[in-house]
Amino acid sequence: MEEALDPNKFHVLSKQGKKTSLIVSTIVLLVVIPLFSAFYYNLAANRPSQTDKEITYEIQKGDDVFTVAEGLFEKNAINSKLLFISYMFFNGYDKTMQAGVYTIKAGTNVAGLAQMLRRGFNDVSVVFKEGWRTEEYARVASQSLSNIDYKKFVENAKPYEGYLFPDTYYLRADVSILDLVSVLRDNFDKKTQDLLTTANLSKVGLTKEQVVILASLIEREAGTDEDRAMVAGIILKRLNEGMKLDIDATVQYAVASKAECTVTASTCTPIKDNPADINWWPGTLTAEDLITDSPYNTRKVVGLPPAPISNPSLSSITAVLNPKASDYYFYLMDNTGQAHYANTLAEHNANVQKYLVN
Numbered sequence: 001m002e003e004a005l006d007p008n009k010f011h012v013l014s015k016q017g018k019k020t021s022l023i024v025s026t027i028v029l030l031v032v033i034p035l036f037s038a039f040y041y042n043l044a045a046n047r048p049s050q051t052d053k054e055i056t057y058e059i060q061k062g063d064d065v066f067t068v069a070e071g072l073f074e075k076n077a078i079n080s081k082l083l084f085i086s087y088m089f090f091n092g093y094d095k096t097m098q099a100g101v102y103t104i105k106a107g108t109n110v111a112g113l114a115q116m117l118r119r120g121f122n123d124v125s126v127v128f129k130e131g132w133r134t135e136e137y138a139r140v141a142s143q144s145l146s147n148i149d150y151k152k153f154v155e156n157a158k159p160y161e162g163y164l165f166p167d168t169y170y171l172r173a174d175v176s177i178l179d180l181v182s183v184l185r186d187n188f189d190k191k192t193q194d195l196l197t198t199a200n201l202s203k204v205g206l207t208k209e210q211v212v213i214l215a216s217l218i219e220r221e222a223g224t225d226e227d228r229a230m231v232a233g234i235i236l237k238r239l240n241e242g243m244k245l246d247i248d249a250t251v252q253y254a255v256a257s258k259a260e261c262t263v264t265a266s267t268c269t270p271i272k273d274n275p276a277d278i279n280w281w282p283g284t285l286t287a288e289d290l291i292t293d294s295p296y297n298t299r300k301v302v303g304l305p306p307a308p309i310s311n312p313s314l315s316s317i318t319a320v321l322n323p324k325a326s327d328y329y330f331y332l333m334d335n336t337g338q339a340h341y342a343n344t345l346a347e348h349n350a351n352v353q354k355y356l357v358n
Helices: 015-045 065-074 081-090 110-119 134-144 150-160 177-192 198-204 208-221 225-240 248-260 314-321 345-355
Strands: 055-059 100-104 124-127 168-171 261-263 268-270 330-333 339-342
Touching: 055 065, 065 081, 081 110, 100 110, 124 134, 134 150, 150 177, 168 177, 177 314, 198 208, 198 314, 208 225, 208 248, 208 314, 225 314, 225 330, 225 339, 330 345, 339 345
Parallel strands: none
Antiparallel strands: 055 100, 124 168, 261 268, 330 339
């Protein structure tokens, strides 16, 4: 006859113990394991491949990610087909691979390889600089990309001035105007999502549109992060006290448009045939320029311009959100880019005579 089991010889969890065990198991299953997996996944994706030599690989038109993974694995360009396929799918790159012949350097990791295949072998590098206006973007884009017409780009992109993020872009040589505008706008949204938050806007009492307009002014007026913060503080103080902003860059914007373009509500069609000949930021302003009748002329009109005058950097946007308080009401930049500040108009005029008048 078998001996009966003695329940006292076994540990029986209490109700509280069972609850604690369930919680711990859940945390391990839902938090620890996914975190560890994500860590290992990221580590593996950035680990150099096992190949010690440069290789050439061709993606044929119509090849899917599984075919490419097989081919790359055979050439030792990737350490794991599964990792490559997963990385491409999870990042949406399986639909953006471009056919072509690729030169893959020794040790290229999966993350870098994916970027290469996504951009394509015939992509064009195009640089749009901070502080440029839409017409300057159009000039570079039309000279670098086969399907970009200068005037049509301006017509489509001008309404988004200020929101066309300045950056280095790798673009298909035949990218369309609408796709290019979308890429520029999407990059702005991505780069500013942690800056233009409700909390940050509330802190300075401004709307997103006002911040971008102010940043576009500061981008043209100041060259260093320190000066941008100081200038932002001065401009905001003048704005809040109902003073004219008296910003020369807005006059340049208005004068260039008036002199070089036929202006409508949202577009500027160049009068000159060659966009490369147009100076969109005239350095010398006359007395007549300063009284130009334009809503953008802050020498004449109180308040902000109706829209941004340039496409600002993150530094200028940050300056608006974190302005530096001071007693100053005036500033100027001399011919070397050095800033000079003043409390009174008399002091400012003295700075003008000392640093700007020959």
